[in-house]
Amino acid sequence: MIVRASLASALGLLGRREEALAELRVAIALDPRFPRTRRELALQLLALGRTDEALAEARELARLAPDNLPALAVLGLCLGRAGHADEARALLKRLDGEPGKPFISSLELARIAAGLLDREHTIRYLERALDAREGFLPFIGGDDEFAFLHHDARYLAIIQKIGIGAARGAPPASIGGH
Numbered sequence: 591m592i593v594r595a596s597l598a599s600a601l602g603l604l605g606r607r608e609e610a611l612a613e614l615r616v617a618i619a620l621d622p623r624f625p626r627t628r629r630e631l632a633l634q635l636l637a638l639g640r641t642d643e644a645l646a647e648a649r650e651l652a653r654l655a656p657d658n659l660p661a662l663a664v665l666g667l668c669l670g671r672a673g674h675a676d677e678a679r680a681l682l683k684r685l686d687g688e689p690g691k692p693f694i695s696s697l698e699l700a701r702i703a704a705g706l707l708d709r710e711h712t713i714r715y716l717e718r719a720l721d722a723r724e725g726f727l728p729f730i731g732g733d734d735e736f737a738f739l740h741h742d743a744r745y746l747a748i749i750q751k752i753g754i755g756a757a758r759g760a761p762p763a764s765i766g767g768h
Contacts, residue, residue, distance in 0.1 A: 591617050591624040598630050602637060603732050610634045625655040632664050636671060637734045645672040659685070663698035667735055670705025678706055697724050704735040712736070713744045720748055728752050 594617035601610035614631040617624065628651040635644035648661075648668040655661040662685060669678035682702045685694055700715035716736075719727050730736050731754040739745035 591621050591627050595624075595626045595630045598627075598634065602630075602634050607634050607638050611638075623654055625651060625658050625661050628654065629660060629664050632668055633734070636668060641668070641672045644668045645674075659695060659698050663695075663701040666702030667705035670702065670707070675706055678702060682706075682711075695719070695724055695726075696722060697727055697730070701733075701735055704738070707738055709739065709742060712739060713742065713748075716745070716748050720751060728754050730754070 594613050598610040598613040598617075601607070601613065611631070611634055614627055614634065617627045618631065621627070628647055632644045632647040632651060635641075635647060645668040648665040651658075651661045652665040662681065666678045666681045666685075669675075669681065682699060685702070686699055696715045696718035700712050700719060703711035703715055716727075716730070730752075731749065736745070
């Protein structure tokens with residue numbers, strides 16, 4: 591399943607999202623409980639503007655993996671983009687405000703804030719992720735949910751500090767074959 595999810599992610603980066611969806615649907619038919627595949631499906635659907643489908647997939651993902659932070663982050667992202675701001679904010683508050691919890695990725699919290707198109711909170715969480723040297727931070731250049739920040743000087747400073755992409759935080763041109 592991980593190979594199909596990775597292939598779908600690469601196809602999405604190349605703009606071949608319908609092909610990515612096809613790969614993900616095959617993978618889900620083989621193993622409907624594998625969280626990464628459902629997470630990728632929700633993200634691809636969201637990138638295609640199919641917000642209601644993305645939210646339905648994210649809700650199913652959260653039902654199957656209720657303690658999985660990346661699953662909950664994608665749910666929050668989809669909730670925000672689908673106009674369920676109160677529910678997204680409540681999820682963000684719950685995840686960010688639970689004392690005594692083990693490490694909570696600021697990058698995943700940034701995804702929820704990005705779903706709300708909340709520039710200030712998204713930047714704050716990304717800065718916290720940078721300070722914590724979170725391992726997946728270098729991949730934000732290819733993450734569609736942060737596209738609304740591409741002209742924000744603070745986002746560009748984060749991109750520069752982690753050394754990815756060009757001026758807009760995009761993946762290197764060689765990935766798309768240009």
